[in-house]
Amino acid sequence: MIISNIDQSLEIIDIGGKFISALLVILIIILLLVSGTKYWNRYVSNIFDTCLNPLLLIFLAIVIFKIILIV
Amino acid sequence: MKKEIYVPIFGIIAAEGLMFFDKIFQGLGIHIVNLFTIIFIIVFSSVRLEEKNILQSLILIIMLRIVNLSMPQFFTVAILQHSLIYGIMFIPIYHVINNQQISLKELGIDFRKLYIYLPVAIFIGIIIGLIEYKILSSISFIEEIKISSMILISIIMFVFIGPVEEIIFRSIIQTRIEKVFGSMSAILLSGGLFGVMHASYGMINEIMFTTMFGIVLSYIFYRTRNLPFIVTIHGTANVMSFGILAKMLI
Numbered sequence: 002m003i004i005s006n007i008d009q010s011l012e013i014i015d016i017g018g019k020f021i022s023a024l025l026v027i028l029i030i031i032l033l034l035v036s037g038t039k040y041w042n043r044y045v046s047n048i049f050d051t052c053l054n055p056l057l058l059i060f061l062a063i064v065i066f067k068i069i070l071i072v
Numbered sequence: 073m074k075k076e077i078y079v080p081i082f083g084i085i086a087a088e089g090l091m092f093f094d095k096i097f098q099g100l101g102i103h104i105v106n107l108f109t110i111i112f113i114i115v116f117s118s119v120r121l122e123e124k125n126i127l128q129s130l131i132l133i134i135m136l137r138i139v140n141l142s143m144p145q146f147f148t149v150a151i152l153q154h155s156l157i158y159g160i161m162f163i164p165i166y167h168v169i170n171n172q173q174i175s176l177k178e179l180g181i182d183f184r185k186l187y188i189y190l191p192v193a194i195f196i197g198i199i200i201g202l203i204e205y206k207i208l209s210s211i212s213f214i215e216e217i218k219i220s221s222m223i224l225i226s227i228i229m230f231v232f233i234g235p236v237e238e239i240i241f242r243s244i245i246q247t248r249i250e251k252v253f254g255s256m257s258a259i260l261l262s263g264g265l266f267g268v269m270h271a272s273y274g275m276i277n278e279i280m281f282t283t284m285f286g287i288v289l290s291y292i293f294y295r296t297r298n299l300p301f302i303v304t305i306h307g308t309a310n311v312m313s314f315g316i317l318a319k320m321l322i
Contacts, residue, residue: 016097017142024104024138031111040115044124047171048114051131051164052107058160059142066144 018063025056076119077252080110080130081261085268087137092271092279100141103134110134125172126248132240133269135164151213151228158232165239172248179243180299189301197308200285204309205317207277212318225315226307234307235299241266241286242293242302250294259294263287285309 083106267283
């Protein structure tokens with residue numbers, strides 16, 4: 002089991018959240034830049050799906066978590 | 073091995089190495105740089121399709137670590153947190169399988185001979201769980217040994233953790249590497265990466281054990297091509313190590 006011992010403290014979530022938010026934004030920018038070029042194809046599109054879909058879910062989870070903390 | 077393949081593999085090892093020394097965010101940073109490197113290689117370089125498939129498979133390892141470190145802790149019970157982290161990993165796994173048109177046979181989804189495989193897998197899993205507990209002295213994931221706790225830990229291990237890790241390392245990474253570098257390299261590399269991904273425990277014994285465990289599982293998968301078999305071994309070992317033994321032998 003790969004993940005069992007990493008301490009999921011609030012600090013880690015906070016910094017990890019910033020990391021993935023930045024990652025998400027940069028990936029979307031790269032996607033937009035590449036999508037109109039000759040390099041774009043079904044395979045490349047799927048590579049971005051592989052990265053972006055779980056990141057979007059994590060981003061949503063972080064937003065929900067922050068709202069729960071505030072409420 | 074081409075540099076387009078070994079540079080990302082080295083990146084994963086370097087990132088996990090930093091996590092071994094408790095430099096979690098530096099490690100995460102390396103993983104993210106590595107992810108961009110892989111994407112750029114796939115998009116702009118002229119590597120063969122089989123090599124691109126290996127690179128896309130490596131993205132799964134990186135995503136697993138990123139998801140792990142970024143998922144907010146919704147549950148106070150640690151074991152439930154794993155269902156969220158590993159549950160999300162089914163999405164990129166689906167994309168990889170879909171993109172590379174990996175067949176069920178190649179994935180090892182085969183339920184024949186289960187009447188032989190299951191008891192053998194449980195037996196092997198118990199032995200490995202005992203060894204792992206000796207090495208790791210695992211912290212228990214359950215409050216006490218009762219039916220509801222055992223059902224919960226079994227669901228997490230057999231439905232989330234076991235299948236996700238085995239599909240990533242055996243069904244996808246091992247079979248992709250096999251097509252380019254041959255069976256022996258595939259067994260050693262997938263087993264090695266499996267071990268490296270346990271570096272965050274901060275114990276060299278654990279890395280060595282999980283590397284050996286990974287190589288054994290990869291070899292079993294190579295011989296049987298049966299995913300349920302290795303998932304059962306993995307799940308049983310984890311239930312023993314993080315559930316029953318950790319609670320019984322305190």
